[in-house]
Amino acid sequence: MAEPQYQDASELAGVPDAFQRLWNPHRAAYQTRGQDQVTHENNCPFCQGPQRSDEQSLIVHRGVTCFVLLNLYPYNPGHLLVCPYRHIPDLTDLQEQEAGEFITLAQTAMEVLRRVAQPAGFNLGINQGKVGGAGIAAHLHQHIVPRWGGDTNFLPIVAQTKNLSATLGETRRLVAEAWAEGAGT
Numbered sequence: 001m002a003e004p005q006y007q008d009a010s011e012l013a014g015v016p017d018a019f020q021r022l023w024n025p026h027r028a029a030y031q032t033r034g035q036d037q038v039t040h041e042n043n044c045p046f047c048q049g050p051q052r053s054d055e056q057s058l059i060v061h062r063g064v065t066c067f068v069l070l071n072l073y074p075y076n077p078g079h080l081l082v083c084p085y086r087h088i089p090d091l092t093d094l095q096e097q098e099a100g101e102f103i104t105l106a107q108t109a110m111e112v113l114r115r116v117a118q119p120a121g122f123n124l125g126i127n128q129g130k131v132g133g134a135g136i137a138a139h140l141h142q143h144i145v146p147r148w149g150g151d152t153n154f155l156p157i158v159a160q161t162k163n164l165s166a167t168l169g170e171t172r173r174l175v176a177e178a179w180a181e182g183a184g185t
Helices: 025-032 045-051 096-117 168-180
Strands: 059-062 066-070 080-084 121-125 142-147
Touching: 045 059, 045 066, 045 080, 059 096, 059 168, 066 096, 066 168, 080 096, 096 121, 096 142, 096 168
Parallel strands: none
Antiparallel strands: 059 066, 066 080, 080 142, 121 142
């Protein structure tokens, strides 16, 4: 099989720079799927989740105004989401009681994950709005991603594969049990 022919970059528009490019267009699905699919509460997975069993929806804790669930497409094992029950898009839409529980559940999630999985650190994030990178911009949610030294590699980019050490069901069970055993909320 013949090698593919590539056009010399010097013949194209633009000015050469010192950067190498790693093109991974398959990642665009994380930015575009869900963006326009969730338009109201009737088609929102975060609104529908609490109506099902904890196991079906990967819920690890139900609070008064917010709940915590595993991300269906985790960056790392134990990747949790904190969501208000109300279908609101923005952090500034939280009422005082919701705001308090929202942050308390994020703190508790970190404590529980430390007991269950001993991560070395965390990424915490709220992507606000479609242009802010929110996969489901219509319903506020906060990511709690446990991190370990050396937990990133090129496998997701090169092979479009994420190596996860446990199933979502098993991870949900472990986190939910640890939460119930003494998380305090």
